[in-house]
Structure formats: C-alpha cells, structure tokens
Amino acid sequence: MKKNVVLLSLVAALGLTACDKPETQATSSAAATPDKVYKVGVDNTYPPFEFTKDGQLVGIDVDLINAIAKDQGFKINIEQMDFSGIIPAMQAGMLDVGMGGMSITDKRKETVDFSEPYFAAGVSLVVANDNKNIASLDDLSGKKVVVKNGTVGASFADKNTEEYGYSIIQVSDSASMFQEVTNGTADALMEDYPVISYAIATGGLKLQTVGERLTGDNYGISVLKDKNDELLKMINDGLANLKENGEYDKIIDAYLD
Template sequence: MKKNMALLSLVAALGLTACDKPENQTAGSTADAENKVYNVGVDNTYPPFEFTQEGQLVGIDVDLINAIAKDQGFNINIEQMDFSGIIPAMQAGMLDIGMGGMSITDKRKETVDFSDPYFAAGVSLVVADDNQNITSLSDLSDKKVVVKNGTVGASFADKNTEEYGYSIIQVSDSASMFQEVTNGTADALMEDYPVISYAIATGGLELKTVGERLTGDDYGISVLKDKNDELLNMINDGLANLKESGEYDKIMNTYLD
C-alpha cells in the first residue's frame, strides 16, 4: 500500500511540473532558441553594412541582426572574416548565419537558404574621378578591372570578361580594391552601389560611379540550406516586426541619407 501511495504521489508531482510549463513554450523550439548562441559571420570591411568605428564593429547588418535577435529572443555572437569565407565557414559548421551585404543569387541558393530581402542593391562600375574615357562596359576593352573575391561584382566581371575584353585583378577587401583604381594599377572596379556610394561620400575617395547599375540585386540573411528552417523563420519574423515598428527605417537612416 505504501508503495502504491508513493507511486501516486510521484505521478501527481510530475503532472504538476508539466502544468507549470508556460503554454507558449514547446520543447526543443522556443526554449532551445533562447538558450542557443547563433554565430553570425560578417565582413568588417564593407561599410555601411559592416565596418569598424572607434574600435567597435558597427553598420547596417550589425544593427539589423542584433535587433532581430532581440525581437525574437535569441542570442548571437558576431564573427568577423573575409566575405569569401562566410559560406565555407557555414558549411564547416562554424557559423549559423551569414551576412555581409550578401546578394541573393541562384548560385548561392544551391548552398544556403535566404531570408526575405532586406535591401535593394546592385553592382556599379567605378573609375577614378578624373577618368573621362570609361563611361560604360563597352569602354573596358584591354583594360584592367579589380574586384573583391566572392562578391556579385566578381561574378559579374568573370562572366563578362570575354564579351568586353578586360582582364581581372582579384583582391580580398574593399579598401585594397579602391586603392588599385586610385593608384592606377587598375582602370575600373565593380562594387555594390550602396557600398561604393557611402565610401565615396564619407571616405574622400577620388572615385566616381559611371553608367547605369550593372545588376539589380537584393541582400538577404543566409543560413545553411535545409538545416536551419526554425532559425530562418525567426529571422523573417523579426525582420517583418522591425519593418512594421519603424526600427528597420531607423537603422537604415543611421547610415544612409
């Protein structure tokens, strides 16, 4: 009899414990998300999306992912690296989220899943501000074009080199790319228009954009393909909430006129 009473007491205690769990918390989902730290990869040489200011990492992507994480109740750790290493680091299990002004492309969709777009971008052709000879792709025959590894600009340049007859110089960061054109080593560069426009406006660069944008790309936040559906849903929900609340516009207006 004592054994039966003890068993009934244990069952009752377990029942009370189960009832005490918050109704909106499901095992393996919300609780796990709140406790897990998601690693986010960014390129810190990509203003206004990521850059270092007074020793602190700042920018549109930094503020945006922090705001999304806060809205959705999960934690993040931001890792800084070359842009070309972000997707490989995700494949190696070192990162959960990839950003860095990452354009949504069919090629990248083979490896990652993208969030809803959060910025309309596009690649611009850029030359030295005293260059009067290059105004479009058709003027690049026998010229040297510098691009940053792993970017949409690099992909566009590679696909069109035969048609327009230029050679390509590859570098690992934006600052080196700008310098190649400024010092005359390269005749032109290809870079996302918000990035180069911000750099010219704030960095005193002796560069200018010419012609129409070469592509019409959207930026998205990426997770490894078919591996992080729950995280991707939280990112999309957070992004939607930020747009509705006005926080998204506030972040954009901090860095863009």
C-alpha cells in the same frame, strides 16, 4: 492488523517515491540544456553594412541582425571574417547565419536559403575621379578591372570579361580594391552601389561611379540550405516586424541619410 498497516504504509511510501522521481529528472534535464546562441558571419570591411568604428563593429547589417534577434527573442554571436569565407564556414558548421551585404543569387541558392530581401543594391562601375576615358563597359577593352573575391561584382566581371575584353585583378577586401584604382594599378572596379557611394561620400576617395548600375540584385540574410527553417522563419518574422514598426527605416537612415 499491525502487519497490514505496515504494508499499506510501505506501498504509500513507494508510490510517492515513484511519483516524485520523473519530476526530479525532468527538472534536472531542463536545467542542463543551455540556451542556443546562433553564430552570425559578417565581413567587417564593408561599410556601411559592416565596419569598425572606435574599436566597435557597427553598420546596417550589425544593427539589423541585433534588432531581429531582440524582436524574436533569440541570442546571437557575431563572427568577423573575410566575405568569401562566410558560406564555406556555414557549410562547415561554424556559422548559423551569413550576412555581409550578401546578394541573393541563383548560384548561392544552391547552398543557402535566403530571407526576404532587405536592401536593393546593384553593382556599379567605378573609376578614378579624373578618368575621362571610361564611361561604360564598352570602354574597358584592354583595361584592368579589380574585384573583391566572392562578391557579385566579381561574378559579373568574370562572366563578361570575354565580351568586353578586360583583364581581372582579384583582392580580398574593399580597401585594397579602392587603392588599386586610386594608385593606377587597375583602371576600374566593380562594387555594390550603396557601398561605393558611402565610401566615396565619407572616405574622401578619389573615385567616381560611371554609367548605369550593372545589376539589380537584392541583399538577403542566409542560412544553410534545408537545415535551419525555424531560424529562417524567425529572421523573416523579425524583419517584417521591424519594417512595420519603423525600426528598419531608422537603421537604414542612420547610415544612408
């Protein structure tokens, strides 16, 4: 009898140990899994969408992606870089999200998936404010047009140079582009309407927009094509919520009142 009691006790002990072990492993595994932090690439020379003020990165895109992340409960880390490097950095696995006033184009759709549009933009033709000779594309024959690398303005300028007879100067940031026209090195520039309007209104630039908008594009938030469907859904859901609860309008109005 004593032998049977000992055997039963041993079996019970082994059974308890076997039941406890998987639970302990699951707990350890969960504790070892860190929270995902999504890396967001932006261009910090693109006011009012991204720019530095008092040493802090601010702007429509910055506030918007932070608000979307808060609404959807995910974490982000914003990386500042030249705009033309954002999509290549996504392709290299260095970024999860691309912004920077990024226009939704068929060319970019070959590489990235876009969110629903969040801002109606369009490219404007810009000249010095004392320029009386250029009022439209038809006046650009023999002139120099400056554009920023990787932008829709640069793409538009490249596609139409032969038709309108101008030459192109390429720079890497908006400030350099504005300076080229201000100092007379270039005759005109092509820039997104909200960006140049904000720059003229707040920066005291001696520039003016002329003619109608050259394009009718929209801005979107991008993720690498066919690689981040779950993140894209969270971005779209968050954007929809912000538009519905009024937070989106507050962000826009804070910069473009």
